[in-house]
Amino acid sequence: MKYRIKIGRTVFANPVLAASGTFGFGLKFPGVANRIGGIVTKGITVEPREGSPLPRIYEFPGGILNSVGLENPGVRRFRKEILPELRRLKCRVIVNIAGFSIDEFIELVDGLDYKRVDGFELNLSCPNVKNGGVTFGQSPRMVERITKAVRKSTNKTLIVKLTGNFIDPLKTAKAAEQGGADAVCLINTLFGMALDESGRHFLGGRTGGISGPCLKPFALFCVERVASKMTIPVIGCGGIMSGMDAIDFLSAGATMVQVGTASLVNPKASLAVWQALGDWCRRHEVKDWEDIVGRTKRQD
Ligand code: SIN
Numbered sequence: 001m002k003y004r005i006k007i008g009r010t011v012f013a014n015p016v017l018a019a020s021g022t023f024g025f026g027l028k029f030p031g032v033a034n035r036i037g038g039i040v041t042k043g044i045t046v047e048p049r050e051g052s053p054l055p056r057i058y059e060f061p062g063g064i065l066n067s068v069g070l071e072n073p074g075v076r077r078f079r080k081e082i083l084p085e086l087r088r089l090k091c092r093v094i095v096n097i098a099g100f101s102i103d104e105f106i107e108l109v110d111g112l113d114y115k116r117v118d119g120f121e122l123n124l125s126c127p128n129v130k131n132g133g134v135t136f137g138q139s140p141r142m143v144e145r146i147t148k149a150v151r152k153s154t155n156k157t158l159i160v161k162l163t164g165n166f167i168d169p170l171k172t173a174k175a176a177e178q179g180g181a182d183a184v185c186l187i188n189t190l191f192g193m194a195l196d197e198s199g200r201h202f203l204g205g206r207t208g209g210i211s212g213p214c215l216k217p218f219a220l221f222c223v224e225r226v227a228s229k230m231t232i233p234v235i236g237c238g239g240i241m242s243g244m245d246a247i248d249f250l251s252a253g254a255t256m257v258q259v260g261t262a263s264l265v266n267p268k269a270s271l272a273v274w275q276a277l278g279d280w281c282r283r284h285e286v287k288d289w290e291d292i293v294g295r296t297k298r299q300d
Contacts, residue, residue, distance in 0.1 A: 008157030008182030010118045012037035016274040019260035020096035032271045038092030043123045048074035053204030058194040063212025065192045067128045067205030075111045098123040100132040102149045109153045119157025125188035127209040137163040140175035147179025161185040173226045185235040187219045212261040215239040227253025243276020253294040
């Protein structure tokens with residue numbers, strides 16, 4: 001069985017990616033990065049960002065809440081210091097970019113037009129910034145405009161990372177498709193908050209994004225809802241902790257998956273998910289991805 005997947009111009013060796021913001025730039029664990037389909041970097045903005053005040057993570061049974069606030073070195077430092085290091089990796093590299101205007105998205109893409117960058121993931125779903133992020137991702141019109149503008153600026157693979165926060169992701173996925181995206185990824189974290197004993201917000205950023213296993217049933221629902229109505233591939237994300245979770249997302253219609261929070265617990269989690277997924281396929285004598293992808297719908 002061939003495990004390769006092509007999205008846009010990029011051929012991924014297998015369908016498992018490390019999700020943005022949970023695997024840094026992949027440089028600390030090349031042995032993992034080089035054996036999965038690829039990595040999606042932490043979100044890069046035009047200007048450097050210090051991110052949200054501490055604390056940034058709250059753990060609860062079933063998941064975590066984060067408010068990192070897109071801390072990153074900014075595009076110039078990323079290009080100068082991190083991009084050359086990324087040449088050491090053999091896997092596919094998708095750069096997650098977070099603009100605060102259409103012009104900024106174009107600036108990011110223009111500034112990162114290098115061979116080592118296989119593609120871009122447009123971050124239209126970060127819940128931890130006042131403008132941009134989720135506010136763009138809740139508007140199908142903005143999703144289409146941003147995607148269209150970026151599409152005109154690059155031939156590289158274009159993935160749009162969508163939100164499930166107070167918007168039907170089918171509407172925004174259709175908008176991304178209309179704008180010329182090669183794939184959509186869903187879902188990013190869902191709004192949440194936690195309080196301390198004195199009734200104050202626990203997180204320095206007050207509110208945050210929920211991720212981890214508790215997200216999986218909703219993410220799966222979103223993937224099935226969107227994938228069956230799209231012509232472009234869907235990348236499933238949300239609470240994937242095991243190979244069986246990945247199989248569930250493929251069954252619901254995802255072509256690829258991203259492993260996020262699991263990597264924060266165990267940096268080798270994405271590789272473990274890929275190995276378990278491959279074992280499962282061999283045990284079940286799967287001949288083609290098409291035998292699994294979207295099989296929930298075929299059983300209707
Ligand atoms: C953050 O940096 O606060 C999270 C990024 C994201 O959810 O896209």
